[in-house]
Amino acid sequence: MTKEIKTPNRLGPNPMIGQGLSRRDLLKSAGAVAALGAGLATGLVPARAKAASSLNFMCWEGYNGADIIVPFEKANDCTVSFDLIADSPGGFAKLAAGGYRDFDVVATDSPWVARMGPADLCDFIDQGEFQAEYDSFYDQFKAPFTPLEYEGKATGLPTRWGWVGPTVNTKFDKLETWSSYAPCFDPAYKDKICVLDWGDWPIMPMALYAGINPYKELDKAELEEIRKVLRALFKNTRAVVGDLSVAQKGLLDGSFRALIGGGTYCTSALRKDGHKEIMSIVPEPKNGLNQGIIWMEAAGLIKGSDNLDLAKKLVKRLVSPEVAVNLAWTEATCNLVPSKAAEDLFSAEQKDVLQMDYMWHAWDNSQFHDVAPNIDEMLEIWQQELAAAR
């Protein structure tokens, strides 16, 4: 017996049912369309380069510059496709979720390149094979470069770096005022502080100010201290911004007296445009704890690449002195590079913009931005305190 399907609008049995289009036919059609859709969707995803002459490169904007990539493509008769990262954790999550099968090379923040080691996502760098590149670096970045190592093997090569410290407009404030993060909590600076909403970057300096090294395993009491210092920071904060241009505009017109959690990444483009009054510094050590943070980007090889040799060539190119200058000097940001050999290629003006005369002072007074064991707890505290800020 066939069970009749009743609908509110039904006038009577439809003679077409069972003749023209059965439920099975309908399901078949739906399956076919779904399969077609899935096929189309798969086509939209960058599949790992199958031919020996192409590479898929996940990177920050700047690494995809024509002056960096086009000569490489010509020299190696290949094509390089990009997937630009909007944020490092998101890029890592994409790789970890299986996306690593689609990519050959990655250039992202160093803690995320370092995390590729334990996550089994990277093809380790053979230090002997990259010896010439290591030799061209400043001593601080030469092998063995521990921040990028996992079980004694290098997960990537450093490409760009800078420091996180207060970014100040010297038209409004003396640099000495910011030799400590104390003004962040000074009522005189209420509603004059801008915090960059850039993941863990603004959290780490506050932890350091509270006397806690956030790069070691933290206990409950230490996490509570970080909570207190963030709560106090948000009381004085005018804005927590993710957008660089809003932060830079406020700093230029004096509505923000300092940017916290950005450092050189938000300074040098302004200095490049002639605003030499804008500077990023690192505060003086407090209770024996360095208050600055060195951030770094790195390039790494992704596990299982079909074009490993070509991928290695691209990584070598990214750290070569001539490309290092291009990476350092982009439209949106200007940053330092680990290549000592590149130093002579910078003009005096470029060196001034990049605050090169200050870089080793910053290095000596900073912690290296590494994988923090309690980062999730700290980010949760950040979320909680921000929710309660106003």
Place this chain on the structure above:
Amino acid sequence: MKRLRKSWRDPALILAVAPAGLLMTAFFVVPLVMTALLSFQGTKYYRLVWTWNLDVWSDVFSQAHYWTIMGRTVWMSGLCVALCVILGLPIAYAMATRLKSLENHITILIVFAFLTDAVLKTFGWVLFLDRTGVFNGMLTLVGFPPGATDLLFGPGATMIGMVYNLLPYTIFTIYLSMVRIDRDLILAAYDAGASKTRTFFEVTLPLARPGIYAGAILVFVLSLGVFLEPKVMGGGTSPMAAELIRQSFETRVNWPLGAALTLVVIGIGMVSLGLAALVVRNRLQGQDLQGQGGQV
């Protein structure tokens, strides 16, 4: 008039509905189901772990700050609906009646503003409302001290941005209701001795209600998901639900948590709309009963 009725067993109807049905299934139902499944998983070392437990949900229901943000989101959305209706109603009324000759010009202007990229408009507001911005500059010209207002980077600025970006939805829905009102009903009210004000409140406004409700629903649902306004104009210190979800997915790389919070927002939206529908239905039933009583 003979009413045309269609059966869901009509193959032509099934074929006509199939493409939309498949699209909705593939791009709405399936992702929603996947989101729901994701919320029962865990993360380890920034990687998804298929654990099938309620840890994330227990976290969501035990952490007060999630609900602080959800509560703020609902409050801001409700306020935005109220302001959009209050501002949209007179504009729609004017377009439908008093400014009929300028109706097309006004429509084009609103459509232009509506179609302009929200990012552009939002950043434009930053330049306008800043301490050193255009608004304070204009106030200085008329004698106020520099930086007389400090609207930017606060909930007030967020609300300005939300109302500005969402107002066209209420204007157009209310306007469409108003232009469909039979002019004879209004004239009949005048003939019966009703003043213009009374006619507006007893004839025009009740007949424009479907548009008001539709606009309110649209604005409320869209308000629940606003991201740019609290982040850019609000200064990020009063985060709303969309920012919380972004932080969970992007900054914390906790996809199960982000998925659970997404479902919470969807749930809040559905419950709010369900309650609103209930209230509207009760009111309409009340009106029907009143009308029947009057006829008796």
